[in-house]
Structure formats: C-alpha cells, structure tokens
Amino acid sequence: MSVGTKIVEARRALEAVVRREQFLSVSAYTRYLLGRQPDMVDGLDDPRLLEPERVKLKSVVRILLEEPPRGRLEARARHVLSEIANLAGRLATLDLRWMARALLGALAFAGLALALTRTAQPCRVTSPLVVTWRLPDGALETQSFAPGDTVFCTVDPHRLRRWIPGFGYAWGSL
Amino acid sequence: MIADLTAVLAKRACAALVPALASVSLGYPAAYVAVHGLKASGWPPSFLDPPNWFECLATLDGRSVADAYVAMAIGVHPVFADGGSGEAAALFASGWAASYLLAARSTPGVNAIRAAIDNLWAVIAILSALSLAGS
Numbered sequence: 001m002s003v004g005t006k007i008v009e010a011r012r013a014l015e016a017v018v019r020r021e022q023f024l025s026v027s028a029y030t031r032y033l034l035g036r037q038p039d040m041v042d043g044l045d046d047p048r049l050l051e052p053e054r055v056k057l058k059s060v061v062r063i064l065l066e067e068p069p070r071g072r073l074e075a076r077a078r079h080v081l082s083e084i085a086n087l088a089g090r091l092a093t094l095d096l097r098w099m100a101r102a103l104l105g106a107l108a109f110a111g112l113a114l115a116l117t118r119t120a121q122p123c124r125v126t127s128p129l130v131v132t133w134r135l136p137d138g139a140l141e142t143q144s145f146a147p148g149d150t151v152f153c154t155v156d157p158h159r160l161r162r163w164i165p166g167f168g169y170a171w172g173s174l
Numbered sequence: 175m176i177a178d179l180t181a182v183l184a185k186r187a188c189a190a191l192v193p194a195l196a197s198v199s200l201g202y203p204a205a206y207v208a209v210h211g212l213k214a215s216g217w218p219p220s221f222l223d224p225p226n227w228f229e230c231l232a233t234l235d236g237r238s239v240a241d242a243y244v245a246m247a248i249g250v251h252p253v254f255a256d257g258g259s260g261e262a263a264a265l266f267a268s269g270w271a272a273s274y275l276l277a278a279r280s281t282p283g284v285n286a287i288r289a290a291i292d293n294l295w296a297v298i299a300i301l302s303a304l305s306l307a308g309s
Binding site for chain 2: 091092093094096097101104108110111112114115118120122136152154163166168169
C-alpha cells in the first residue's frame with residue numbers, strides 16, 4: 001500500500017467520522033426542535049450538537065423565550081384593551097368645551113321651556129263639563145265635572161291636566 | 175413639589191365641588207319646576223315641593239335631601255312621572271359640563287373623563303356628608 005493510498009483512505013475515514021458527527025448533531029437538533037421547551041434549553045449543553053446546530057437552537061430558544069405563545073382569546077383581549085385605551089386617550093385630549101357649553105345651554109333652555117309650558121293653575125268649573133283624559137300610557141278616559149268643581153288648566157285654557165301620583169300627568173282637552 | 179400637588183388637587187376639588195354643590199342645592203327644585211310648572215297653585219299635593227326643599231336646606235335636614243336624590247337616581251321618586259331618573263341624568267350632565275368648563279379654565283389640558291369622575295365623587299361626597307349631618 002502506497003503512501004498516497006493511505007492518505008486517501010485516512011481522509012475518507014475522517015470524512016466518514018465527520019459526516020457521522022454531523023448526522024448525529026442534526027438529528028439531535030431535530031429532536032430538540034420537536035420536543036418540549038425545557039428540553040430545548042437543556043439541549044444547548046448537549047455535546048452531540050455541533051456549532052451550526054447549536055447556534056440555530058440558541059436562536060430558536062431566544063425567540064421562544066422572548067415571545068411566549070398566546071392564545072387567540074388573549075390576543076383579542078389585548079387588542080380590545082388597547083382599543084379602549086386609545087379611545088380614552090383621544091377622549092381625554094379632545095377639547096369638549098363647546099360641547100359642554102352647548103349641553104349646559106340646551107339643558108337650561110329645555111328646562112325653562114318645560115317649566116313655562118307646564119305652568120298650571122286651578123280653575124273653577126262654571127258649567128257641566130266632560131273631559132277626555134289621555135293617560136301617560138296612551139289610554140283614554142272620560143270624566144264629567146259639575147259646576148263648582150276645580151280643574152287644573154295650563155297656559156292654554158283649553159288644555160287641562162290631572163296629576164296621577166307615581167304615574168305622571170293625564171292631559172285633557174275640552 | 176408637594177405644595178404644587180396640593181394646589182393642583184385643591185383647584186381640581188373646587189372645580190368639582192362648586193358645580194356639584196350648586197346642582198345638589200338647586201337641582202331638585204329646578205327639576206320640580208320643569209315638570210310641574212312655575213305656579214305653586216298648580217302643583218300637585220306632594221310631600222316635597224320647592225318651599226319644603228329650601229326649608230330642608232335651611233334647617234340642614236340633609237337626610238331628606240340625600241334621600242330625594244337617591245330616589246331620583248334609582249328612579250322611584252313619586253314626584254316625577256318616570257321616577258326621576260331622566261331628571262337625575264340631566265342634572266348630572268349639567269354638573270359634568272360645569273365642572274369640565276371650570277377645570278378647562280384653570281388647567282390647559284382638559285380631560286372629559288376626569289371631569290365626569292370628579293363630578294361623580296363630588297356629588298357622592300356632598301350627599302353622604304348631608305346624610306351624615308342629618309342623621
């Protein structure tokens with residue numbers, strides 16, 4: 001056996017060893033990938049792993065540790081919460097002074113208008129009278145008054161009203 | 175630092191308490207007049223009309239004042255057709271608007287949610303103080 005042949009055989013043997021080690025490393029790496037997360041962390045110290053596989057495994061572990069897996073429900077809840085926070089922030093920075101002034105003015109105007117239109121006074125009935133009351137729930141009811149009775153009439157003298165406790169006003173017309 | 179914080183908080187409390195006090199003392203008679211009209215002769219015979227109300231305020235009978243607002247808020251006040259919840263909401267809205275305008279006057283940043291929360295605690299504080307004073 002010549003020296004050249006010996007060198008070639010030694011190189012082949014070395015290549016075979018290296019290929020075997022690479023095979024072992026890749027298969028271990030694949031097993032760690034398919035396994036659970038704690039095993040994956042332990043695998044970083046595994047002597048079977050060669051440098052390329054160790055680097056790949058390390059990057060996978062880093063990604064998994066940085067971003068824990070989230071369920072769809074948690075993701076949706078996070079989304080909804082961030083939307084609410086966004087809306088609250090917008091509302092907090094919005095200038096609502098004109099809206100507040102308009103609201104105050106509208107409430108004051110509505111209150112005054114209601115007070116003026118609902119002002120009533122007792123009136124004496126002079127001739128027999130039949131009044132049709134419209135109750136707060138929309139039902140109709142007739143009631144007859146004799147001379148001398150008292151009814152409550154509003155600013156419009158043809159519009160009468162009667163208070164039903166806990167129910168509201170019945171409005172009547174002559 | 176702490177003095178600044180105290181000043182800011184005091185301003186904020188005043189901006190909330192003044193409109194809340196005004197709407198608590200004047201809100202019920204305003205709602206009553208808006209529902210029953212301006213003339214006392216046209217009012218229904220009820221247990222708490224505006225003269226009675228101001229009598230309660232003058233004699234510091236805080237219990238009936240607080241009770242009236244609680245009954246309005248939960249919608250069971252017999253003086254109002256719908257139990258008074260709509261009137262209570264209108265009073266709260268006007269208190270919110272007034273406290274918002276006052277707060278926006280003193281501080282450059284204006285926060286509508288904070289004004290509403292301030293109005294809420296101011297009203298609750300006034301009503302609980304009144305009911306404590308009356309009992």
